[in-house]
Amino acid sequence: MKFTDRIFKRVEPIWKSYMDHPFIQGLGDGSLDEEKFKHWLKQDYVYLIEYARLFSIGAAKSPDLQMMTTYADLAYDTLHTEMDLHRSYAKQFGITEKELEQTEPAQTTLAYTSYMLNLAQQGGIENVIAAILTCTWSYRYIGLKLAEIEDSKDHPLYGEWIKMYASQEFSSSKEDCIQLMNNVAEGKTEEELQRLEDIVVNTSYYEYMFWEMAEKLETWPVPVK
Numbered sequence: 640m641k642f643t644d645r646i647f648k649r650v651e652p653i654w655k656s657y658m659d660h661p662f663i664q665g666l667g668d669g670s671l672d673e674e675k676f677k678h679w680l681k682q683d684y685v686y687l688i689e690y691a692r693l694f695s696i697g698a699a700k701s702p703d704l705q706m707m708t709t710y711a712d713l714a715y716d717t718l719h720t721e722m723d724l725h726r727s728y729a730k731q732f733g734i735t736e737k738e739l740e741q742t743e744p745a746q747t748t749l750a751y752t753s754y755m756l757n758l759a760q761q762g763g764i765e766n767v768i769a770a771i772l773t774c775t776w777s778y779r780y781i782g783l784k785l786a787e788i789e790d791s792k793d794h795p796l797y798g799e800w801i802k803m804y805a806s807q808e809f810s811s812s813k814e815d816c817i818q819l820m821n822n823v824a825e826g827k828t829e830e831e832l833q834r835l836e837d838i839v840v841n842t843s844y845y846e847y848m849f850w851e852m853a854e855k856l857e858t859w860p861v862p863v864k
């Protein structure tokens with residue numbers, strides 16, 4: 640069994656729970672409140688900046704040219720294709736690129752990106768990919784499931800979102816991440832594999848919290864700023 644098959648068994652119940660989350664349900668049936676989507680959009684934009692940084696750390700830590708190229712391509716795809724989706728939505732909403740970039744990260748956004756970045760800085764390349772794996776893979780999982788809902792891809796606002804994450808291009812990014820994870824898992828001890836698996840479980844919980852943050856329009860829990 641591939642390492643990622645074993646990981647999937649562990650995270651699947653958490654990922655299934657995303658599909659019952661009101662934010663995801665709203666994306667699927669088109670009933671999602673626009674303010675909640677805008678909140679997600681801005682928070683996700685600053686999240687993606689750090690996410691691209693993680694891929695870049697992966698490139699810097701890669702032991703060979705092939706792996707370095709894969710990480711650099713994933714950073715490129717994030718900065719261009721995925722963030723273009725966000726920029727195009729922002730334009731529709733009259734949110735400027737500067738506003739997007741200057742979004743103050745909510746506590747969940749900051750906790751999630753800090754967790755991943757900390758792991759990536761302190762460890763080897765296996766920490767980088769373990770921290771990133773849930774992101775691409777779970778969005779792909781959600782995108783495919785939402786695409787199965789009748790007419791969901793034709794929704795005037797949320798259709799583009801579903802098409803992006805259900806797309807072939809995004810699927811190949813997910814496949815790249817899975818392969819990177821299985822590559823570095825080779826020859827690792829059971830103890831080390833468990834540690835990596837725990838990271839993927841933790842980020843799976845963070846993903847849930849991120850949906851919750853968007854749904855609740857969460858910023859900082861303190862009134863001062």
Ligand SMILES: Cc1ncc(CO)c(N)n1
Nearest residue numbers: 683686687774775778849
């Ligand atoms: C929070 C989050 N996780 C994963 C993805 C997919 O890249 C995203 N855009 N945002």
